[in-house]
Amino acid sequence: MITLKLNGREVRAQEGQTILEVAREHGVRIPTLCYLEGLSPRGSCRLCLVEVRNWGGKLVPACATQVEEGMDVVTHNERINRIRRLVLEMLFVERNHICAFCVSSGHCELQDLAVELGMDHVTLPYRYPGLAMDLSHEDYGIDHNRCVLCGRCVRACSEVEGAFTWGFQGRGIQIQVAPDLGGPWGDSETCTSCGKCVQACPTGALFEKGVGTAAQTKRPEVILEVTERRPRV
Amino acid sequence: MSRIEVLLCAGTACLSSGAREVKAALLEALAEEGLTGEVRIVETGCMGPCELGPIMLVYPEGIYYIRVKPADVREIVREHFLKGRPVRRLLWAGELPESKEIPFFSRQLKVVLANCGRIDPEDIEEYIAVGGYEALSRVLTEMSPEDVIEEIKRSGLRGRGGAGFPTGLKWELVRMAEGSPKYIICNADEGDPGAFMDRAILEGDPHAVLEGMAIAAYAVGAQHGYIYVRAEYPLAVQRLETAISQARRYGLLGEGILETDFSFDVEIRVGAGAFVCGEETALIASIEGRRGEPRPRPPYPARSGPFGKPTLINNVETFANVRHIVVRGADWFSSIGTEKSKGTKVFALAGQVKNTGLVEVPMGITLRELVYDIGGGAPNGKKIKAVQIGGPSGGCLPESLFHLPVDYEALTEHGAIMGSGGIIVLDESACMVNVAKFFLEFTSEESCGKCTPCRVGTKIMLGILERIARGEGTEEDLVRLEELGHMIRDASLCGLGQTAPNPVLSSLRYFRDEFLAHIRDKRCPAGVCPDLIHYVVVPELCRACDRCRQACPTGAAQGTPGNPPYRIELSACINCGACFDACPFGAIERRPGRKER
Numbered sequence: 001m002i003t004l005k006l007n008g009r010e011v012r013a014q015e016g017q018t019i020l021e022v023a024r025e026h027g028v029r030i031p032t033l034c035y036l037e038g039l040s041p042r043g044s045c046r047l048c049l050v051e052v053r054n055w056g057g058k059l060v061p062a063c064a065t066q067v068e069e070g071m072d073v074v075t076h077n078e079r080i081n082r083i084r085r086l087v088l089e090m091l092f093v094e095r096n097h098i099c100a101f102c103v104s105s106g107h108c109e110l111q112d113l114a115v116e117l118g119m120d121h122v123t124l125p126y127r128y129p130g131l132a133m134d135l136s137h138e139d140y141g142i143d144h145n146r147c148v149l150c151g152r153c154v155r156a157c158s159e160v161e162g163a164f165t166w167g168f169q170g171r172g173i174q175i176q177v178a179p180d181l182g183g184p185w186g187d188s189e190t191c192t193s194c195g196k197c198v199q200a201c202p203t204g205a206l207f208e209k210g211v212g213t214a215a216q217t218k219r220p221e222v223i224l225e226v227t228e229r230r231p232r233v
Numbered sequence: 234m235s236r237i238e239v240l241l242c243a244g245t246a247c248l249s250s251g252a253r254e255v256k257a258a259l260l261e262a263l264a265e266e267g268l269t270g271e272v273r274i275v276e277t278g279c280m281g282p283c284e285l286g287p288i289m290l291v292y293p294e295g296i297y298y299i300r301v302k303p304a305d306v307r308e309i310v311r312e313h314f315l316k317g318r319p320v321r322r323l324l325w326a327g328e329l330p331e332s333k334e335i336p337f338f339s340r341q342l343k344v345v346l347a348n349c350g351r352i353d354p355e356d357i358e359e360y361i362a363v364g365g366y367e368a369l370s371r372v373l374t375e376m377s378p379e380d381v382i383e384e385i386k387r388s389g390l391r392g393r394g395g396a397g398f399p400t401g402l403k404w405e406l407v408r409m410a411e412g413s414p415k416y417i418i419c420n421a422d423e424g425d426p427g428a429f430m431d432r433a434i435l436e437g438d439p440h441a442v443l444e445g446m447a448i449a450a451y452a453v454g455a456q457h458g459y460i461y462v463r464a465e466y467p468l469a470v471q472r473l474e475t476a477i478s479q480a481r482r483y484g485l486l487g488e489g490i491l492e493t494d495f496s497f498d499v500e501i502r503v504g505a506g507a508f509v510c511g512e513e514t515a516l517i518a519s520i521e522g523r524r525g526e527p528r529p530r531p532p533y534p535a536r537s538g539p540f541g542k543p544t545l546i547n548n549v550e551t552f553a554n555v556r557h558i559v560v561r562g563a564d565w566f567s568s569i570g571t572e573k574s575k576g577t578k579v580f581a582l583a584g585q586v587k588n589t590g591l592v593e594v595p596m597g598i599t600l601r602e603l604v605y606d607i608g609g610g611a612p613n614g615k616k617i618k619a620v621q622i623g624g625p626s627g628g629c630l631p632e633s634l635f636h637l638p639v640d641y642e643a644l645t646e647h648g649a650i651m652g653s654g655g656i657i658v659l660d661e662s663a664c665m666v667n668v669a670k671f672f673l674e675f676t677s678e679e680s681c682g683k684c685t686p687c688r689v690g691t692k693i694m695l696g697i698l699e700r701i702a703r704g705e706g707t708e709e710d711l712v713r714l715e716e717l718g719h720m721i722r723d724a725s726l727c728g729l730g731q732t733a734p735n736p737v738l739s740s741l742r743y744f745r746d747e748f749l750a751h752i753r754d755k756r757c758p759a760g761v762c763p764d765l766i767h768y769v770v771v772p773e774l775c776r777a778c779d780r781c782r783q784a785c786p787t788g789a790a791q792g793t794p795g796n797p798p799y800r801i802e803l804s805a806c807i808n809c810g811a812c813f814d815a816c817p818f819g820a821i822e823r824r825p826g827r828k829e830r
Contacts, residue, residue, distance in 0.1 A: 043529035044683045046724050059723055064529045083724045086717075090689035124693055149682065168524060168682070171507070173692045175682030 004071040019050055019062040019073055030075050031084060031113055033091075034150035035063035036200055038224035039159055042151050046087045047113065050075045059083070081117075088113055089122045094173075096128055096145035097203075103216035104204030110148060131176070136186030139209055140198050144176055147205035153177060153197035156223055165191040196223065235273035237314055240290040242350060244279030244436055245429070245468055246590070247286035251302070252276075255287050258303035262310040272314060275359075278437015279429075280350030282337060283590035285325070290350070297335070298323040337588045340606045342569070342595045344577045345553045349437030349591075354472050357479040360440040366485055368556035372448050373493045376559075381452040382408060385555070387563035389575035394420055394511075394548030395626065395652045396728070397574070397641040403545065406535040407453040410543035417450045417458035417497075418520070418538070418546040422504050422511040424463070425624030426675060428655035430579040431549035433591050435462065435469035438553065439476035443486065443499060445552030448559060450497040453545050458499040461516050463506045473501055508625075508679035512727045513546050515681065526683050527727035548653065550579055570596030574640040578651070584621075584658035587612045594639060601635040604658055615660040619743070623652025625672045625679075626732030628739025629665060648739035650732070664761035665744040666751055670698040672736035676729060687730030690721040694737060701748060702762040704755040704827055711741060711748055756826045763808040767828030772798035774820035781812035781821060803828045 002013045006026060013022040018041065023030050034045040043064035050062045053072040062075070074080070091097075091110065099105040114120075131144035149168075154177060157166040165188050169178040179188040198206040199222050207216045239259065243252055256274065263269045280288050285299040289309075296319050298309065305323055312318045325335055343349075352359040360366070372381055386401025407415060419442060423431040435442060446458050462470055477499055480486040488496045502520050509515045510525040513534055519525040520539050538544020554576060558566045567575045574596040580603070583589050587609030594603060600620055604610070611617050619629045628649035630637065637643050641651045659668065677691035694717050697710050718734030718741075725731045741748060750756050757765035770781075777797035781790040789806035792799030801812065801821075806828065813821045 042683075044685070044726060046685050046726070049724060061529050061726075065531065079723075083720055086690075086720050087685050087724065090685050090693070093693075094685075094689045125696065127692075149685075149688070168526075171509075171682045172678055172680040173682065173688060175688065 002067050002069050004067050004069070004073060006073050007075055013067045015067075017067055019060070019065050019067055019071075020048060022067055023050075023062060023073075023075055028075050030062050031116060032063055033109060033113060033148065033202060034152065036152050036155075036202075036220055036223055038227040039152060039155040039200070042155065045091070045148070045150055047084055049080060049083060049087075051077065051080055085117055085119060086124075088117055088119050089124050091148050092119070092122050093124045093126045095131065095147065101213060102146060102204040103207045103211050103213060104146070104218070105214040107214075107217045108204060109202035127173075134185050135209070136184035137188075137191070137193070137209075138186065139193055140185070140195065140206060141209055142177075142185060142206050143204065145205075146203045147177060148203055149175060149177070150202060151177070152200040152202065152220070153206055156196040156200040160223055160226055161192060161194050161196050163190050163192050163194070166197055196226075199223070236271040237273070238292040239272060239274045240277050240280075240292070240350065241274060242278075242280045242286060242288040242290075243276035244283070244286075244349075244433055244591075246279065246283035247288055248468070250286040250300075252287040254303045255289070255301050255306060258306040259310070262307045263314075265307075266310055266315060268310065268314060275353045276355075277351060278349035278354050279346075279433035279591050281341075281346070281591045282588055284588060285590075291319075294319070297325045299325050336606055337592075337609065340598070340602060341593050342577050343593045344557050345434060345441070345550055345579055346437070346591070346593045348441065349433055352438070354437050354439055355475050357440060357476065357483060357485075360438070364560065365440050365556075366444055368559035369444050369447050369451075369485065370491050372451055372559055373491050373495055378408060378452045378454065381448060381559070384563045385452070385558060388558045388566040389563075389570075389573075390551065390554055390558060390566065391574065391641065392548060393550035393554070393578065393653065395623070395650060397651055400547065400551055403535060403547070404449060404452050406533075407455075407543050407545040410536050412536075412541075412543045413454075414457060414542055415453055415455040416538055416542055416544040417446050417453070417455045418513075418516070418534075418544055419446055419458065419460040419549060419552055420511065420513065420516060420546055421460055421462035421466075421469070421549045422516055423466075423549070423653060424506070424508040424511050424679075425626075425653055425655040427583045427657060428581045428624055428653055430581055430591065430654040432466050432469050434549050434553050434579070435466070436472050439469075439473050440480065441553045441556060442473075442549055443476055443480055445547075445555035446499060447486065447490065447497050448555050449545055449547065449552065451495055453543075455545065456496050456498070458497065459502050459520055459539070460499060461502045461504055461510070461520060463504045463510075465506050470501060470503060477501070507681070508675075509681045509727070509729050512729055514727065516546070517544070526681050527729070529726060550654070571638055571640045571643075573642055574651075578639055578654060580654045580656045582608055582656050582658070584656075585611050585613070585615065585617065585660040585662070586658045596640060597638045599635065600630065600637055600639070603639065603656065604635065608658060611658075611660050613660075615662060617658055617660050618663070619659045619665070621649075621657040621659060621668060621672075621736070622655070623650035623735070624655040625676045626650055626728065626735055627652045627655070628735045629659070629668060629743060630739070631743040634743075648735065648742055650735065662759055662761070664757050664759040665740045665747045666698065666702050666757070667759075667761045669737045669740040670695065670702060673698060673733065676733035680729065680733075684724075684726035684730060686721045686724040687726065687733060690717055690725075691730070691733050693717060694721070694734065698737070701751050702757075703764045704751060704762075706748075706752045708749070708752055710752070711745070714738075715741060754826070758825055760823045760825050763810075765827055766808055766823055766825055767803060768801050768806060768808065768810070768813055769822050769824060770799050770801055771820050771822055774818050775799050776818055776820070778817065780815045780817065784811040784815035786811060 041064035043061035775798035
């Protein structure tokens with residue numbers, strides 16, 4: 001057992017647990033986006049950053065950082081809140097998140113985060129890159145303008161389905177998720193059409209064809225349900 | 234036995250300026266004069282003053298010839314080699330000094346670079362002849378791994394890749410880490426624009442790096458090493474391959490090194506040149522064959538490197554220091570430098586100084602000595618106003634801080650970093666908004682795109698800087714730049730993003746007035762930002778030669794040949810500067826301030 005401080009309160013945790021897991025056990029909510037139970041943590045969206053006071057105030061992703069003996073973790077303060085808000089604004093301005101025209105409106109984790117963090121407007125300039133959609137797959141579509149690059153589809157596809165269809169291509173602001181070596185999703189030779197990527201996607205970027213505005217509901221928890229039923233190696 | 238020894242610099246810079254052609258001409262001239270057996274030619278690694286290449290150093294006198302062209306070679310052979318009269322016009326500064334009397338060399342202290350420019354890097358025997366592999370044999374026969382770590386710790390050596398983590402401590406962490414096998418990685422993914430310290434070491438003295446790695450492997454208990462070097466360094470890769478196969482043949486790499494039971498071998502991994510792969514976790518991902526993307530630390534590589542195994546990862550220059558510490562002792566090493574920064578540091582000196590190239594200086598030397606004594610000051614009589622130190626992760630320090638020593642803490646405290654060793658000297662013709670923009674352009678392009686602050690934040694900052702450079706910025710923008718800069722620094726996943734705002738933040742700290750001139754006066758004081766300058770013809774100087782009109786892509790430069798003065802029609806001018814460059818009489822003036830349309 002490990003003892004650490006969580007928002008000034010001493011708590012006990014198992015070795016190997018992440019800060020996020022311990023916080024959830026103790027009823028402390030930390031916002032997350034790229035994290036999804038059942039997948040390996042990626043630590044890339046930076047919404048779950050928490051401050052470790054005895055590491056010189058270093059900010060670490062709660063989802064990807066294991067607890068250590070004597071750690072002094074703060075999950076919310078002015079500095080962290082400001083950073084989370086700016087991260088969220090950056091995600092909103094990076095592509096196009098006009099909810100009114102989105103299949104996932106009302107069922108969107110990004111939208112929920114804006115509500116949770118009180119982000120009612122953005123202070124950064126919108127980029128609106130106008131990316132092409134890929135509707136070549138028979139059952140599903142991808143709208144890169146709604147993608148937040150959390151990589152949940154990539155991990156669901158490789159870690160759970162084992163198909164390794166999705167990956168990242170390009171870098172910096174040009175980065176995109178792409179099937180196989182790029183090219184239309186419908187031409188993919190590896191895609192099993194299992195739909196786990198769609199269920200794992202937190203926004204309206206990946207969707208089922210045929211659903212209308214605000215009609216796309218998702219069950220990201222299937223990822224955990226599938227992995228939990230598997231024998232542990 | 235040869236009577237004369239010619240050391241010909243075969244570093245990348247001298248090869249580009251024609252060292253191979255000089256060598257061919259030399260061989261031919263020697264054959265003509267029947268001197269082939271009397272003169273020995275050695276191709277060496279980088280000698281340092283790259284600006285003056287191709288460079289030839291002739292022994293026994295120790296005479297430097299600079300900017301040698303193939304056409305000069307016959308004269309050198311006839312006058313110097315046959316008659317003993319050095320060719321004055323090709324000498325450094327037209328003088329005949331010993332190298333230690335040339336200020337460029339006399340203020341340097343060459344430890345890591347001692348063999349560069351002195352031995353043939355493709356011949357292991359030359360390396361052994363100057364004491365190579367002595368440290369490894371001493372370590373394997375006389376020292377325990379703990380002794381080695383203790384010696385490195387006592388020396389005060391810190392990582393030369395930029396962050397300056399204590400090397401001995403890192404070795405100890407890897408030694409104590411549980412798990413096997415353990416790996417050694419040499420980070421040779423040098424990527425700062427204009428920096429080539431590691432390349433020069435790999436090209437000029439590859440065995441020193443291999444020896445350092447082998448000693449480290451013995452100390453931490455590893456048997457396998459990787460050298461991660463970028464594909465843009467083909468000569469370094471080739472010389473490393475040669476060095477590795479020679480070392481294997483001599484029993485200095487492989488099974489049972491020096492007839493002990495210690496085994497260690499090295500594999501080269503050639504990277505595709507993404508800047509982010511210099512970050513250790515991205516480098517490790519790339520070695521594993523995955524996309525070069527960093528991951529959050531902890532766990533640090535000391536606990537979890539390639540394939541989840543404990544790994545020691547050090548920079549090229551760090552490894553190259555190791556053998557000197559073993560042979561000459563920790564006390565000797567720690568006698569050089571400042572309280573917390575020991576030994577020497579190699580810098581790639583670039584920008585507006587007379588002597589550019591590769592230099593090695595003792596820690597603690599001031600920036601002023603580096604810029605004026607070694608660099609020789611500005612080449613054109615202009616005033617030097619700043620140094621950019623540490624590349625895209627570093628910052629700009631103004632002339633008023635040139636008393637600062639080369640020291641990890643002192644540089645960091647003032648908003649720059651030691652970095653891996655890039656120094657760019659800026660004179661008054663440099664615009665700090667433009668400099669900040671240049672580095673941010675670089676980092677935002679090189680961002681891997683994994684984490685939000687680096688991917689999106691650097692682009693937003695760049696957009697603001699571009700607006701300021703166009704004269705469309707507001708004072709609020711400066712506050713926003715600082716706010717975003719601090720956020721990106723705190724919240725980014727890896728060192729690339731965490732340091733990307735440094736060039737902007739440090740420029741804002743020391744050169745805020747230049748930003749304000751762009752914003753308030755719509756004026757670029759240095760006359761660099763194209764939207765905030767204009768060109769005019771000085772009537773008295775114009776000779777109506779018509780060259781400006783011919784160079785102008787938009788028809789803005791107008792006039793009749795032989796009928797001065799010409800004029801520039803500002804409504805058509807795009808401020809490209811073609812006329813300015815074309816005018817042989819200096820009759821076109823670049824003026825700060827927006828043109829009145």
